[in-house]
Ligand SMILES: Nc1ncnc2c1ncn2[C@@H]1O[C@H](COP(=O)(O)OP(=O)(O)O)[C@@H](O)[C@H]1O
């Protein structure tokens with residue numbers, strides 16, 4: 001019985017009979033008792049099948065009081081099945097039913113076990129996610145708290161200086177307030193981007209853009225800091241074609257990579273930016289001669305707040321590379337880092353697909 005039909009397992013005929021229809025087999029299921037007919041010609045419920053049956057014996061198979069099928073015996077002879085045959089078939093049906101019941105129980109047990117395993121895995125995943133979220137929130141709160149505390153400290157100093165009519169340090173105090181307010185702005189901007197990516201709310205508006213245009217915009221963005229650190233940016237565009245990109249977001253990625261390269265490299269050093277074509281993709285790589293990254297830190301880089309301590313990294317939010325990863329992946333690309341280790345410089349690379357012509 002499958003749903004509201006009786007399905008024959010004789011491979012050749014394999015008909016599907018509606019349980020509500022005519023026929024001795026479905027009648028046996030419906031009425032849930034054995035049917036033995038000696039002369040089918042005289043039986044109003046008989047429906048001729050593939051065999052020219054003159055007598056028929058139908059015994060229902062029951063699992064937990066419910067008909068799940070039948071054993072159907074047909075003969076071209078009239079009155080072929082005796083009372084003993086019926087008893088034999090009924091005994092056989094009992095055995096088959098018992099086996100079916102055991103199979104069903106085993107299947108149910110396995111399904112229950114699989115469901116429990118799945119539920120356990122899901123619960124574990126949810127617990128881990130909750131822990132990550134809580135940790136993220138407490139780090140973010142702490143990161144916001146620090147500049148806020150500074151700002152409050154300096155405004156008190158300003159207040160005191162004004163009361164004492166001593167203006168000698170006012171400029172220093174105001175600069176400190178401004179520096180910390182800028183840090184807060186960077187931090188909240190990055191937190192918003194991180195949340196947007198996390199929740200799938202960051203929208204990309206992609207337009208065909210040449211890599212040349214991207215590099216010009218990047219240079220404009222990165223130059224002040226490079227001049228400040230007397231560093232050079234050597235750009236080589238071996239691709240020179242068109243990519244389908246959200247221009248502002250891709251420049252955000254490049255600016256962050258070049259910004260990091262500048263920040264984590266000595267004054268006066270050189271940074272290289274290479275653009276090349278590779279198997280239908282455009283590969284950008286930013287190489288520096290800076291502090292490098294120990295192998296154990298490489299897997300942490302693209303997570304929020306990786307907690308890698310580098311001397312003098314005061315302006316960082318620890319969210320930049322995580323945002324880069326999100327933006328690159330929204331373009332259908334990948335991002336990764338390589339480094340020879342501490343003091344050996346680093347290379348950050350990412351790909352995006354070439355624009356379709
Ligand atoms: N070019 C680089 N050289 C060495 N370390 C780097 C470089 N770029 C990134 N890092 C490491 O990865 C961390 C995460 O980078 P990022 O997400 O941009 O955060 P931030 O720049 O705000 O510190 C940095 O704090 C630093 O430890």
Ligand SMILES: [Mg+2]
Nearest residue numbers: 256260320321
């Ligand atoms: Mg950064």
